[in-house]
Every structure is written in structure tokens, then in C-alpha cells.
Amino acid sequence: METAIGRARRALAPAGALVAVGVLAAMVVSGQLRESKQFVRFQPAGLMSEEPAAIDAVELRTAEGRWRFVRGADGWRVAAGARPLSPSLAAHLDASIKFMHVSAPVRVMEAAEWRPLGLREFGLDPPTFVATLYRGNGRVLEAEFGAANPQQVLQYMKLQGGDQIYLMSRFIGTEWEACIRESAGG
Numbered sequence: 001m002e003t004a005i006g007r008a009r010r011a012l013a014p015a016g017a018l019v020a021v022g023v024l025a026a027m028v029v030s031g032q033l034r035e036s037k038q039f040v041r042f043q044p045a046g047l048m049s050e051e052p053a054a055i056d057a058v059e060l061r062t063a064e065g066r067w068r069f070v071r072g073a074d075g076w077r078v079a080a081g082a083r084p085l086s087p088s089l090a091a092h093l094d095a096s097i098k099f100m101h102v103s104a105p106v107r108v109m110e111a112a113e114w115r116p117l118g119l120r121e122f123g124l125d126p127p128t129f130v131a132t133l134y135r136g137n138g139r140v141l142e143a144e145f146g147a148a149n150p151q152q153v154l155q156y157m158k159l160q161g162g163d164q165i166y167l168m169s170r171f172i173g174t175e176w177e178a179c180i181r182e183s184a185g186g
Helices: 004-030 087-102 170-183
Strands: 057-061 066-072 075-077 107-109 129-135 138-148 154-159 165-169
Touching (some): 057 170, 075 087, 087 129, 154 170, 165 170
């Protein structure tokens, strides 16, 4: 003999499924997903406003060397018409460019704050390395990377032609450094 509670539970499962199918049908008909108000829509906050896919050339410079990479239809190459990059180097290059677009500075130091100390204090005179990003023939961004902060979690960076020094998350510079290491063969 079945109890009333057991019959009610068995009837609840099909009713719940029917409601779920109704919600899905409404989403299909409206053409939109229900927007959750608890999620924040992503807005890139990096120093490069250009979309990463629009960057078609990158130049890296250090005291030890200079490397230029160009993006073609088949991926990144060392130079126009030259050999393709290794998958690892191409991945580091793509990640580095993306970080310039999405990663906001942790702190911005205005010229009045850093000038009394000088750029050398931040490892920016001369910079450790320079990354220049291009779209077509135009320079989009030229970033000079300096020393890491004492805790080794942030790194000083300055944009060419700008008066501000940015304190950026260290992982950004680390990714560019991986590109330099692989390019230099080490």
C-alpha cells in the first residue's frame, strides 16, 4: 500500500522536469540566456586597449639581443617568411599580449612621486627588457619592464613616452621573460 507522501513525491519529479523544459523553451524562443545579476561582466582593464588578436607583430629587446615576431595566417613566425615559432613560444607570446590587454596596474606612480628617486631606483634606467607591440605599421604600445618589487610579486613598468610608472603583477613580466628565454635558446 502506497502512502500519500510517496505519491506526491513521485508526481513532483515530472512536474519539476516540465518546469525546467518550460524555462529552456522560453530561453530558446527569446534567444537570450537569463542574465545572472550576481556575476560581474568582464571589462578588460589593461594598459593596451587594442584587442590581442589585432596585434600582428612584437619586438622584444634586451641588452643581450633583439627578437621580432610576426603573426601570419598560420600563426607566429620569427620574421616575415621565416620559420614558425615553437608551440610553447607562441603560447607565451599570445599570453603576454593578452595580459597587456586585460591586466590592470596595481598602482600608478605619477612623475612627481618617482622623479626625485629617478628611474634607476625602479630598474628602468636602463629597463631590463622592452616589449613593443604593433598593428600593421603602427606601434600600439611600447612597455619598458624594470625591477620586481621587494616582495617579488609586482614589477615596475613604464610606457614609452609616458610619465607614469606602473606597478604590475609579476606574472606579466614573467610571461614576456619566458618568450625572451626561449628566443635566446635557453
